[in-house]
Amino acid sequence: MRHLGRTLAVSALPVLCLLALAALIQTFAEPFQVRLAYAFFMNLVLALGLQVFMGNSGVVSFGHLGFMGVASYAVAILTIPVALKATMIPDAPFGLAGVELSPLVAALIAFALVLVLAFLSGFLVSRLSGAAAEIFTLALLVIAYVVFTAWIDLTRGQRSLYGIPVTSGLGFAAAVACVSVVVARLFRDSDLGLQLRASSEDTLAARAMGVHIGRLRHIAWVISALIVGAAGVLHATYLGAIGPNSFxxxxxxxxxxxxxxxxxxxxxxxxxxxxxxxxxxxxxxxxxxxxxxxxxxxxxxxxxxxxxxxxxxxxxxxxxxxxxxxxxxxxxxxxxxxxxxxxxxx
Amino acid sequence: MTEYILQQMVNALAVGSEYALLALGLAIVYSIVNLVNFAHGELITVSGYALFFSAAVWVQNPWLLIALAVLCSTLAAAALERVAFRSIRNASLNTGMLTAFGVSIIIQNVFVIFVATRPRAVQTPAFLAEIVTIGGLRFPVLQVVETLTTAVAILALVVLLRSTTIGLAMRAAARDFTTVRLMGVRANRVIQVAFLISGLLAGIAAVFIFSRRGAVDPFMGFVPVLKAFVACVIGGLGSLPGAVLGGLLLGMFEVFLQVVLPADAAAYRDAIAFSVVGLVLVLYPQGLLGKRVELGDKEA
Amino acid sequence: MLELADIQVRYGATQAVRGASLTVGKGEIVSLLGANGAGKTTLVSAAVGIIPVAGGTIRFEGRDITRLPAEAVVGVGLTLCPEGRRVFADLTVRENLILGAATRRDRAGVEADIDRFFGMFPILRDRAGTEAKTLSGGEQQMLAIARALMCRPRLLMLDEPSLGLAPRIVEQIFELLVTLKQDGMTILLVEQNATEALMISDRAYVMANGRIVHGGKAADLIGSQDVTDAYLGAAAHG
Incomplete structure (x- = not known):
């Protein structure tokens, strides 16, 4: 972690700019502009999550929106008041219709879920060659979408789930974006990130030097999925309603x-x-x-x-x-x- | 019961044929220019709108309609190569793939802007919707014709690749394009022919796809092309026999799922198929007929 | 017949060939010698248009072919048998030869030439229907030469035909080159193997660090200190 100090120092500029932007908009802007700014910060978290994987591994992923959706749906289903659930998704499996958690606990569970799913799908992404892995990330997106739309008892299918307690705001989104900037920089500057970038330039040479590309890719995949999951939490806790087509x-x-x-x-x-x-x-x-x-x-x-x-x-x-x-x-x-x-x- | 099984087998062959045609087109282009052409699906859409518009201007002859649809996708493939993909020819795999991805979004939205988002009804020859009786068993004409047409198309392609100079050049270019150019073969020609073939195969597949769906919308090309790509990965990316094998296997597997899955799980068919394929690939990351990349080969 | 004048080739910021000039006269065997990394392969690759030249001119039989792309160079009567043989591994021996004649339209002539090369290399006739990747190194080199000759060039360039082959096979290949010369072929031979190459050559050039540092009659260069220096000098530079 010797690069920690340096990374924090170089992250200071973008972080301060982002915070200043958020403060300005919060103070002076119209409500619809605040909504746009919120979307900006949420998309920034999402993009940074993708950057951690794609930027370092050189493998394009079309599948990350699936993780965002998983996190959003998890938060939604866990935080929507029981009374509302009784009308929207009374037959939710695992007794979820009767569960109502605080947004914080729900977010933690959402992260845990994303972690598990990313870890499992990571085996595929880390084993396949670049092009095959990229095609499969697209398949992952389709798998996620099919589940969101077909598991009607849990997700209400194409209809949206509403009534999620709105607990997030512009300041929180900006803070999450800043944390994401720092995490992305930390990963980029770490030995793992460096080795991953080097190996993406020449896979055969990297393999010859004993670099475990697959393992590095797997780690980057999981970290990036978690950041994208944070974007999903931001999405659900601000809009109050979610549907499958956002993912x-x-x-x-x-x-x-x-x-x-x-x-x-x-x-x-x-x-x-x-x-x-x-x-x-x-x-x-x-x-x-x-x-x-x-x-x-x-x-x-x-x-x-x-x-x-x-x-x-x-x-x-x-x-x-x-x-x-x-x-x-x-x-x-x-x-x-x-x-x-x-x-x-x- | 045997009748049902036989009918489902023909069905499986037909669906597999559709994927094989699309996968073959993708594999030819991929093997030669290392392009993961996500815009391939839009060739199907182009065929669909060609059918829609030619019927709208009173083209009645079904054969002429088919010919127009196939011609449009073939020309569209060549045009895409010329307009978009030639300028990124020797770029990295990701550059090519993302360009194709962008091109695919552009074409979809051009149709949204100039036609509409909602589906348009498309006519295909009526005889495809009939039922034929073979040996006392009834089969949809569509499925029989699709399987046979695919077999003929694959055979024709094999002949082209084995016994014409351009075919030999295409096979050789899959491994070593520079040396092929040293033989005096024009790179542009090899690549154009590869795109023309991919467009032709997509057009043929499109005729059958529209016979099934009956309608065209701007975004419909995506799912078939993704399945075709998954088929390519199963068979081994860049391998032509692998594409055919992967296409047939995926199609058969889907029909199998359709038959065995309970009704309320049918909606998950694609998700289950992709997940199972993914599991298999964790065990066989090179695909069934894929070869390992060797030093000096073009990298996958 | 072939004139390279002040050729320059760059790979990004590094200059691989820095102003090399050479000529090959009709009916000659000319060797281009030099240590690994001297720029020989780059120079001949540039001559046939695989790599773009940054400066200088290439003339073949008086015609300026400097900007001609690789696929068009074959048409003027010049061909390169590339380093490392580069036979089409997944194609059969016969298909390799047919593809070598890609620019020709006379089917009968092509068949006759294939027969002629099968006569010269009986082993290729025996393996005509098998994939080229199953051949041994020496057999692949013979196939590569035969394939290059299928387009009926008037000047044949060979890049390191002896690379990685047993001395007995190298001898066979060099004998073949002498036979080709007797039939009227002009040859530019790129070699690290200086002594053997000089034995069959009329003239030779020595390349080091992207420049031609020596040229002269092959007989004068055999055992010459200049040739040895070029190799050692290049080695000393890294």
Whole structure:
């Protein structure tokens, strides 16, 4: 843990910026802007969770939204008042219809559940080759979605579960985001993270040097799933109602575009990407509903946000494969600017 | 009882054939340019809208409809290669996969913007919906034709790969593209042909898929293509025989689940199928016919 | 026949070839010698268009082919038999040869050439239907040479044909090169194995650290201190 001090020091800048942003919005903004800001912090936690796995292992995961859903549903089912459950999910298995826990205990149980599921699915992800593992993460997303929609006794299927006590707020979300930044940086700077990144560049060479890629990948998978689980807790405890479609494709596209645009190999890039796509997505959503811009009445164009996200992904891949920041973190960026590169091309 | 079992076996073969056709197209492209083409499913959607629009402009002849649908997916595959995938040709696996993922989202949403999200009815030749009696047993024509068509398509592909120069070049390029170019074979041509074949196979599969579903919507391509990819992984990613084998096995397994699962568990069919496949893969991570990557090979 | 003038090749920031020039005349066997890492493979790869050149010109029979992509170079009559043989492992011996003739349209001529090479290498005839990966190293090298000849080149480049082979096989391959020369083939031979290569060559160049450091008649270079220095010098540089 000798890098602990350094990591805390370099995390200070983004953490302070995020906290300042939250404070400003909380103080001055309209309620709908507070909601947008909350979504930003929640997506940031989600994206950072993904970054821990994808950025270090070099393996793309489409399946993490499943973990978010598991955590959200766990919190929802455990905290919704018994009286409400009697009308929504009276036949819930394991006697869950009669259980009502505090949000904190529910969150802890949700984490435990995510931990178990991530540990089990991690065997698959860590054994398969890169491409096969990536295809299977998508299968995991489908498995999760099928369970959310088909286990009607427990989840109410396609209909939403409501009545979750709203206990979270913007400050809490910002705090969770800051903790996630620090955890992601800690993992990135740790020996594990370093070895994992090195092995993702050349699997054969890493194997030859005795690096256990599978084990490293497994650890990163579990840590990232837990962070994503935190995003799920934030989701359920703020909105008060959840449905299966929040944990499927559209949300997966969104978070993918975020970390691809910013640069998934860097924590700072991830933060930047979440910020940029949050703003862009909001603009696209406004255009989609056919607003009046400069006196011109635009037509309704459903699908514009999706199109925008797809276009961002393709454009980034073609023109700036590693995202805006690549594998550079903020502090390197500033250091570079202060001390112009010595000698340049050596 | 035997009749029921036989009927389900033909059903299983038909579903397996559908996955095999899609998986084969994916495997051909993957083996040559290492691209995990998630946009493959949108080729099915393109075929579907081709059927929808050509019927809307009074194309009546069923054979012409089929030809148009297959032609559209074939051309769409070649167009995707030219417009999107050529600019990332020698990039990493992830770059290719994410590009394909982005392309797939774009195409889906183009259909959302210009057509609509809700499903559109699609006509396929009426004879596919009939029942045929073979040896006193009744089978849906669709299932019989699908299995036979797939067998013919696979046979044709084998002939192409074994006895034409471009076929040899494609097989060789799967291992070592540089040396194939040294032989004077144009890389663009090999890759274009690979995409054309994948589009053609997707188009053929699409005709059967729409005969079953009867409707097209912008997002429908995803699930079949994911199953086809899972089939490829079962067989060993990049192996063509593996894709066919994986497709058939997955299709048969699904039909098996459908038969044995109690009614209230039927909704979980895909989840159970993927989970079981996942468990098998933990034991055989290379897939059934996959080969280990050796130094000097293109990396998987 | 082939002229490389001041060729430069870069891999990112490192320069692998720094201004190399050489010529190969019609009917000659010319050797390109040098230690491992001298830049020989890079130079011939650049000559056939696998690697882009950063500077200099490549002319073949007077025509500028500097920017020609690899697949088009075969068409002008120049071919490379690559380092490490690179036979198509999953294809049969016969399919390897057919693919070697990918640019030709005369089916009968192709069949005749296959027969001719089966005559020259009876072992290939015996293994015609088996996958190339089952052949021994020497057999694979013969297949690689035959495959390169299938496109009827006027100049054949061979990159390290003796790599990893037993001395007896190396001897056979070098004898084959002499036979090819007698039939009128022009050959550029890249070798680490200096002495044997010089025995069959008309002229030779020595490469070190990305430059041609020596050139001359093969007979003069045999046992020459310059050649030895090039190897030792390169070794000393790392």
């Amino acid at each position: 499927y494709f559209s949300q997966t596209f969104l978070v993918m575009a975020m970390i691809i645009l910013g640069g998934m190999r860097s924590v700072s890039g991830t933060i930047l990407g979440v910020l940029a796509i949050s703003v862009g997505n909001e603009i696209a959503r406004t255009l989609e509903s056919g607003p009046v811009v400069l006196g011109v009445d635009l037509p309704e164009m459903f699908g514009l946000t999706g199109f925008f996200l797809g276009a961002v992904i393709v454009a980034t891949m073609i023109w700036r494969r590693d995202g805006i920041l690549g594998d550079i973190e903020f502090e390197t960026l500033f250091r570079r600017r202060k001390a112009p590169s010595k000698g340049g091309e050596a």
